[in-house]
Amino acid sequence: MTKRRYGRKKNARRTNRRAVWGWTVVWLVLVVVAIACSHRMVPTEPQGPGRGGGGLELPLLGERDTVIYNEEGRYTFLYRPADKVSRWVAYKLTSSDVAGEAGRSDAFAVDPRLERYGWVSANHADYRGSGYDRGHLLPSADRTSSEAANRATFLYSNMAPQLPKLNRGAWKVLEERLRGLTAEYDTLYIVVGAVVDGSPERRTIGAGVSVPELFFKAVALRRADSFRGEAYVMPNDTERLAGRLFSDFEVSVDSVERLTGLDLFPNISNF
Numbered sequence: 001m002t003k004r005r006y007g008r009k010k011n012a013r014r015t016n017r018r019a020v021w022g023w024t025v026v027w028l029v030l031v032v033v034a035i036a037c038s039h040r041m042v043p044t045e046p047q048g049p050g051r052g053g054g055g056l057e058l059p060l061l062g063e064r065d066t067v068i069y070n071e072e073g074r075y076t077f078l079y080r081p082a083d084k085v086s087r088w089v090a091y092k093l094t095s096s097d098v099a100g101e102a103g104r105s106d107a108f109a110v111d112p113r114l115e116r117y118g119w120v121s122a123n124h125a126d127y128r129g130s131g132y133d134r135g136h137l138l139p140s141a142d143r144t145s146s147e148a149a150n151r152a153t154f155l156y157s158n159m160a161p162q163l164p165k166l167n168r169g170a171w172k173v174l175e176e177r178l179r180g181l182t183a184e185y186d187t188l189y190i191v192v193g194a195v196v197d198g199s200p201e202r203r204t205i206g207a208g209v210s211v212p213e214l215f216f217k218a219v220a221l222r223r224a225d226s227f228r229g230e231a232y233v234m235p236n237d238t239e240r241l242a243g244r245l246f247s248d249f250e251v252s253v254d255s256v257e258r259l260t261g262l263d264l265f266p267n268i269s270n271f
Contacts, residue, residue: 070113085122085159085212089192097145101144137194170234185222218232227268
């Protein structure tokens with residue numbers, strides 16, 4: 001009888017150990033699945049601090065930054081859901097990008113990538129009657145190589161409220177100048193973005209689309225293995241724009257970094 005009781009206790013201990021190991025394995029599997037799912041919630045190309053597919057145009061990414069790559073338009077952007085405006089858009093510009101025959105599509109649309117991550121986009125109604133243009137960050141005319149590339153520039157993730165005086169004035173002239181420089185340089189690496197007042201009293205249009213106070217554009221121009229930089233900061237203010245040329249708003253790349261807190265062109269050595 002004693003041996004049988006001992007055997008039952010021994011078997012019970014074995015059963016308990018198996019149960020513990022079984023639940024441990026289940027727990028570990030659940031943890032692995034949870035981690036995998038959380039990573040799938042982050043856009044996969046590019047992503048992560050300091051990375052972004054190795055693109056020389058990309059700013060240094062922070063630990064909490066989630067960026068999205070638009071394959072058709074060949075640009076990367078960092079979206080701010082609270083503002084419904086991208087903080088920046090980064091892209092490369094070459095002569096082949098502007099030498100195509102694709103016309104301006106005017107196909108303004110909500111970016112489905114934002115919906116995928118639960119972010120709300122601006123839309124047509126937000127701009128209607130606001131007095132602001134749907135200002136491209138990556139210009140439409142910088143993507144004429146194909147209809148798909150041009151259409152990608154008309155997503156609202158690539159738009160920000162710009163006053164007509166800016167969008168159709170000095171900002172437009174600057175865009176045209178940079179396209180012209182593609183004939184002199186191999187590649188232009190460009191970061192363009194919006195500076196938004198983070199206070200609750202900031203100006204908005206429509207259903208909470210923040211109106212930027214300033215727009216910036218920083219450029220690394222490459223010829224062979226040498227680079228040089230240009231940068232501009234322009235006010236989204238009719239009075240401050242009056243009578244001024246785009247060149248009046250030229251600043252240093254360092255000053256844009258101080259203004260925005262971005263580390264620009266970290267992948268370009270000695271820049």
